[in-house]
Amino acid sequence: MIQTSDLAKCGVWLLLLAWLTLGASPPRPASAATTLPGTPTPTEIEARIKQAQSLKGLDEAARTALIDDYRRAAAALDAAAEYAAKAGAFTRALEEAPNQAAEIRKQVAAGQDDVKAAVPGPVGLSSEELEQQLAKTRTETAAAEARIGELDKAIDGAAARTSEARGRVADLRQLLEQLDTDAQAPAPPNQSPEATQAAAWVLATRRQALTAESRALEQELASQSARDELYRAQREQQALNLRRVKERQTQLQEVQDQRRKREAEQARRETEDAQRAAVNKHPLVQDAANENAKLTGTLGELAGQLDQFAELLAQTERERKRIESDFRGARERIDVAGVNQALGQVLIDRRQDLPDLRKFRKEIAARNDRIAEATLSQIRFREEQRALRDLDAVLTEMAAANPAAQTDEVRDELAQLLEKRRALIDKALAGTDAYIRKQGEINDAAEQLIQSAADYDAFLAQNLLWVRSTDPLSFKSLSALPGAAAWLLSPRGWMEALRVLGYESLHSPLPGVGGLAVLLLLWKQGAIKRAILATAEPLRRVRTDRFGYTLEAIGLTLVAALPVPLTILLLGHALSASIEATSFTRAIGNGLTKVSLGLYFLRAFRLTCLPGGVADRHFRWESDVLKKIRRHLRWFTPFIVVSSLIAYALYLNRDSVNSDSLGRLVLIGAMLGTAVFLGTLLNPRSGVLARLLAAHPDDWANRLRNLWYAIIVGAPLALGLLAGLGFLYTAGTLFESLVQSAWLALGLVMLQQVIVRWLVYTRRDLALQAAMERQSTRRAAAASAGGRGAARDGEATDAPPPVEEPEPDLAILDEQTRKLLHASIFILAVLGLWWLWSPTLPALNIFRKIVLWHSATTVDGAQQLVPVTAADAGLVVVILSVALIAAKNLPALIEILLLRRSSVNAGTRYAVRTLVSYAITAIAILTAFGALGLRWSQVQWLVAGMSVGIGFGLQEIVANFISGIIILFERPVRVGDTVTIGGVTGIVTKIEIRATTIRNWDRQELIVPNKEFITGRLLNWTLTDQLNRIVITVGIEYGSDARLALTLLTETAAANPRVLKDPPPLATLEAFGDNALTLVLRCYLETMEIRQGVTTEMHLAIEQAFREHGIGIAFPQREINISARDTIDVRLHRVEPVDHQPPPGP
Template identity: 50%
Template sequence: MLPDTCSRHPRRPWINLLPWLLLALLAIPPAGAETTTVNLPTMAQVEARATEVENSTALDESAKTTLLERYRRARASLEDTRNFDLKAEEFARSLKTAPRQRKAQERELEAARAATTTPEAVIPDDLTSEAIAQRLNKALADVAVEETRLGELEKLIQTTENRPAAARARMTEVKQALDQLGDLPALDTAELSGQPGDLVQAQRWAHQARRQALWSEAQMLEQELLSQPARIALYQVRRDLAALRLQRLKTYQRALEELQNQRRNAEAEAAQRASEQAQREAADKHPLVRRETQTNAEISASLARIAKQLETLNERQARIESERRRIEEDFRGAKQRLEAAGLSRALGQVLLDRRTQLPDLRQYRKDIATREDAIAEATLRQIRYREEKRRLRDRNRYLDELTLDVPEDERAQVREQLDEVLEQRRRLIAQSLDIEDDYVRQLSDLNYVTDQVVSIAETYDDFLAERLLWVRSAPPIGVETLNSLPAATLWLLSWQGAWEAIAATLLERLQHAWSFWAGLLVVVALLWRLTALRRAIRATAEPLRRVRSDGIQHTVKAIALTLLMALPVPLLMALLGMQLQASTEATPFTRAFASALTEVAGGLYFLLAFRGLCITGGVADRHFRWSTATLARIRHAIDWFSGYIVPVSLVAVAAYENNNPVDTGELMRLTLVACMLGFTAFFWHLLNPAKGLFKGILAERPEGWLNRLRHVWFPFVVGAPLALAGLALAGYVYTAGMLFRSLVGQTWLVLALLVVHQTIVRWLIVTRRRLALQAALERQAARRAQNNEPNTPSEVLAIEETEPDLAAMDEQTRRLINASIFFAAVVGLWITWSDVLPAFSMLERFALWHYEGTIEGVTQLVPVTAADVGLVLVIIFVATVAAKNLPALIEFLLLQSEAVSAGGRYAIKTLASYTITAVAFLLTFSTLGLSWSQVQWLVAALGVGIGFGLQEIVANFISGLIILFERPVRVGDIVTIGDTTGVVTNIQIRATTIRNWDKQELLVPNKEFITGRLLNWSLTDQQNRVTIPVGIAYGSDTRQALEILTQIAEQHEKVLDDPAPLLSFEGFGDNALTLVMRCYLDSLDGRIAIITELHQAIYDRFAEAGIEISFPQRDLHLSAATPLDVRLHRAVRAPLDSEEEPPKAAGTD
């Protein structure tokens, strides 16, 4: 490079030395910098001093940590210095030796090119098959080694060519780092004043070692830049020599493979002819001989077939390897162009063409799966052949087994004939095993190479997709660009040049296309039964009127019939498109029109299917209960939109698939813009919150986020196609097309998920109606059974069981359904936008800030990019949705398990929510580079604040966690705290909610449950004791009374037999004999009702037995301080039929 430049300027050779002089000046250290290693510590000194500090007992831990960190830095800098010095010596040595090595390599390359062949590449004609196989295996190994060497040289050349920019940037950073370090005397006087001597020495060593490491790195970079041209020239010659060797080796390999295939085919054909001859000769022999001969013929036929397939596999592998090399070279060239010139419109068009030339990876993956099946079949054949080979080792025993049923007089002759057949089989099996081994190896190698092509093509496609989305692919719309429209229109309307070819292709294909005629028969049948399908859809709504006949199967049937009703026209378009695509003689216009038919058919099917759901009496009308006005608006929007979008889309897709931007580029752009404007109008009519599809959903949940944000999402959805149209007119046609394709796919996804959501809600409604009906029937049967029971007092009221909360169950299920639909939408959107997502990796190039991180044991600055911030937003969004909905899913799954109580489900749900939040925080901090060392000061400050003002809140939070883990209190438990008894309904971070029997909710701080006294009625056992004191009058029979109480307790169905009821005579009261009934209940459910029943039974049975329940007696003391007029009168009772009132007592009013 340098001599060439000097020859162009013979009078001014010093000009060519200016770049190298500038590099040398840039590497000169600043004034005052040390250029020698005077007083630089050695590695042994640093390690010895570090060992002394570790073993010292006089230093505290803080001082040890500080000193060891300084020594660690010094040791690392010394290690870097040694490595930089070694690399600098290597680069300086290459600067001297590389020219000589390059000349020697060039002479070797010229000699290799002059030699037409190498001695080892000569193939003798008398080689045996085994020798050919040995040579081929060695050639394959040599090819693999040379390919690896060539790939390493290509990477080395690319790395070396791209290295100068990074090296110069690093040299600038090194110079700045040297300037920032400053001089050592300034460090001694400023930073280390007043510090211990050990720390001063450690800091000085670290400083000296760091400066020396930076100086050595600068020297290494200088030598690297100076030696770069010589090294590149040497690497290029080595690459050319390796490429020539590889070419010769592959030629030698192909010659061996061709010779091996010829030998295999010849041997297989000879074996097949011998087997056929033996089969003809065995025609009049014993049936056993004919059968075994037929087996040999089958083995020989398989041998010949595998030999032919091996020849095809070799050709296929050569084509795939050529494709792999082409893609690798294109990929490497694209990278070099981008790094050299950046991404321009012209280069963007070239890369776009390269992307369209990438192979169809779906076919490659399908071929890999097919070959995997072939490998499995070949392995099974090998197992059978080896088993047969094992049996043939003892041929006499094998013959005895075969001739066991042969008559004695024929056995000797048959045995002799079979011996010849089995000898032939032995040779055939040996050949088959060899060829099957080669077949399996060849299939595996071919799969490996194909997998490499798929991997490289995917990487290349992602590389192109990442960059093509941001480049202008066409000039902005203008007068010049519109001049091509007349030619494009003529291209579209030319019957002689285009449509006649399509008609001819169809006529030629349809003569033998039985699949097309079968599909056409389906289309005709569906069109003929279209009216019957509409009647069947409306008939599915008849069973919906009655709860007993209603069922989700009617809705599923209606949807299936609707999908069939929408099928004819899209199916016909798809059939025509596939026939045109399958033609081998199709013109470019024919292939473009075929692609347009197949692609537009899918979108049209979605539109027609959704319109079929919205017909009068259809699924949306009778099953989903959408309003009539909404359905009419949807039908009207789909009718005009389908009539507009289908022809425009056909033209747009055909123009795009034509791959001729000169003829059809502007036509494609304008029709694409027309499609976007059509979708804008369609979204306006379909999604209008006041009149469109979501009107009913928004009315059902006016407080939901969908309704609250309707002024945000509706303008965004309507404006998205308009924005894409503006991008296309501005020249970003490829970008607009890719985004628009994903937007259209997202539209179909939303419509499909809407139908799925409504179907699930419909199933929920059917289930709720059936549960309500079943509950009503059970209540009615219970009332009838209760009223028909004999000897039941009319005063006892029937006790109804508690109804399940269907409304609450529906709300929980709705939340679960919405969460499931949401996650399905996320997965669907990920798939829909998968072609566009690689482009957003460009955000990784925009670094917002840096943080120190350790990567593979090396501490370095790690950038936080715009992509990381976007990932954090995604993490926060997903965590928020998961924290709200995933616990509901867990609770729903645990609801099926009877072993988990309601309190346990609540604890698991709450802990799951806490765990999701904690994981989200950890992922966010990790993505943004926030480590513990960076936030520990914040934690310390929070600790101080907690100690002063937030201790109660933290105590309640910790107490809440203890409650969730230890579970002294669970949701649903009945507790008494203070003077309040009620049911625990909610356990939150700060407080727990208790609802008392008056339906009042009391918020109790969680700390009260841990530090205070708590009575939990249902902690470990819900059994509870009922104590009923009974007072009977003096003179009553206490034994009879106790017997009656015992019978009442034993006869009640809710009173437990174990523990048994306990009856006691407690004492003699002032007014009564005190008896006490103590009995146990299984749970607290219905406790008050059971006590009422027991009281009622005691009162009734005591009344029947004549036992008087006592009442208090009181003595009345009258004051004698004043005279009292006391008169006693006996009341006269009037007859029952008398109308006279009884006389009033004297002295009363």
């Protein structure tokens, strides 16, 4: 919507243009603005700029700063001259505008009575001249309407411009005081004389510019009333001119339509005569006559449609002008007196009278289709017109194709008919051009109507939501309850409803067809419910489960919920849309139509929660949760439907007494009932979410359960209080949006459950396929082993073990899809809430009127104070909230998308995710600062001071932060790398702002500052690839076959499938030890994760191979020398084994 300040500015420039066109007095010279002492002239400034460019002894930075100061001074002088010219124009307006307005009104009064007499009649104009005159009048009409629109904008924006100018005058006083203070401040001690003088000139010229602007604004305010009168007089003059042009256009259009009708009628008669004359003639003559007859019928249809288009265009223009007139009147009233209760009720009625814009958009689309069809017809006509330019060639071709048509008689008759067809085609082309043009004009008018209605609706939405629409609830309003109840229960009204239903059942096929559909659905209710239960049986086993059963059950549930809502919808349509409808039946019918959709949602949700239904068997909801939902829906459904029907009927009847009494009480009751329903059902301790919250104690939903529960229950209660205080329209509008938001939330929950059900089915199906493949592999291996005659159980066969195909990692798949699902649901929720609440959002503009503080900014070289409002503060809250959610979810979504590319490893994904999170946070902070009026030019000194403080006090933290950024970009380490730093080896699990986390093999987490990775020594085992080497040292006994041992080591390594063949394993004899021959086996692995497992496998395999080949693994041997003075008697005694036999019996 166009801002009123912009409109006022357009009016100012329009007045200045009027001075030039109406021969205003010559302007005063620009020097009329007082030149302050010490202010330079433009010539002096230009000379100093040239001097500075050639001045020696200045560095380049100082020279640039000096020239910039001179140029700022020159720009300020130009601004002062411009403001002085404006002040002069406003002064002349104050003196001359009253006389000019009076003169214009005299001319208007003299020309009011001779509008039609002054328009010459279009007598004797040819068709071409008539079309040219019409095109000229259309251009003049558009120009006159544009001029009237500019004048309307200037008139409508006058009040806002006055307020803006007064505020700017106050701001200028503060800026001038600040300039005076700056001028008295001493110059910096090290500043050059040239820079000092340039700074003084900047202050002086800036002061002159602000002074001139202040004078111009004062003259603008003084001449405001005189200029407004002139604008209104000029509008009256332009309106008179428009009436004259319109009258001329109407006369020309009538003449053209009448002439087109006469020509079409004449062509029809001539064509019919030609058809009758060609009855017994040659077939080619008959075909040509028939083609002419068809084309004549097309011309007649075009003429009739063009007449209808003229009326439709006039009707659309009238509706647009009515809306724009109402819009201007409402805006003027609100600008003058604000929105009060009486005006608020009037504007509410006006908003209800606004046309349905969806209807106009559909009509525009249909007309565009007809324009496309007419364009194709036009192309065909032109092709035929080109073909008929040479009639002799056409006749010759026709005679060659049909020898019987070569006679002179047939040729002459065909020539006459083709000549007639050529004339008809010319008229058809002209008619099609007019058809396309008229359709386009109607579309343009409809587009303008839609824009005007949308602007008007946004304006009303902005102002109506905060105004009291009726008196607070009192005994006086309650005294109208009997009358409202009598109207609602009136026997006469219900007899009218029965009469309307009877009439519709006899004269409209819809009730009959709809009634048959309802009876069919009621007859099949039992079969549908049995079919829903039957879809749950195959879900018991994995082999018979199919996701299609869930979709089938949902579809059947939606069909089963149809009968009662469809019946209510049919009754409502019949009562409201019938030509026999009365005000009572329309109110009841519209109420039934509105509640039918909500009833359908409630019934569908209740059927979803039935035992054996979709929520029970397909979504696996707990049975006690479903019982609670069914129990509360049993009383809430009839309660909310009946109360909503009564409230809608009383409100739509347009009787404020009934809607303010009984309607308000019923609406408050509906809000209280909704609060009870939601409070009972969603109670964090005893509601349907209790177990879910208890299962996730650390989740934000559980931590904030008291907050969101208070909001959910308190919102309907607060709206009921608003309705009781007289804000009935506000409460009703917000309550309807809340109900729609609840349906959106329920729909998203159902969608999420359907997707989860698909994920579970997919996971189970993948697991089943993997299990079947493993079983098939085992059977094939067993059969192969049996065929080769495996000798012993538990021993491996000579054949190598089968290589298993990699299975899908179901846990990772589920985690990825879960993140993507949450992000998708969040995006859908944001879009849905924006769509639902968009009609209400304009009302938030009222917070722009609450100014918190002012922020100084420079616009076009001039310093201005920009207000920071409560709306800006709210925008900051929204920005930070969205950024918090986005920083948490968007990087994960990006990681999922990158995960689909096999070339992107985990470290790259983590780096991208972290950097995106940092970027979102930085952008959000900068945007929030900008919304609060904090710009870089204002906070750079603060940032500089903080930088110094950080350099001394937080240098370690900053160093670690910068090192973290370097790590993410340079990537010496990545998440998932195996590193050794400070004697600790482990896997990098997290890289955060200050430190990096390493988890060692004992599952201990080491927090290492990021600076250590940049400035210290680091061993990264997996920087370029995951390839690594294990070294196995074995000692064998002296006397063993060393060559055989080396061969066994190499064969053992080659037999392990997880040991790489390239580079090949290497076994070497490293040393002759004290007790053993030292052998070393070196082999390479593909990843670090399998290092410990392969090491164990290799140790076991080497021990078994050495044992089978009689090679002993050495153990330490020690010689003991015993020294003693006396001889030690050493004896070797062999002990025979004792035969343990049972003792003899008694």
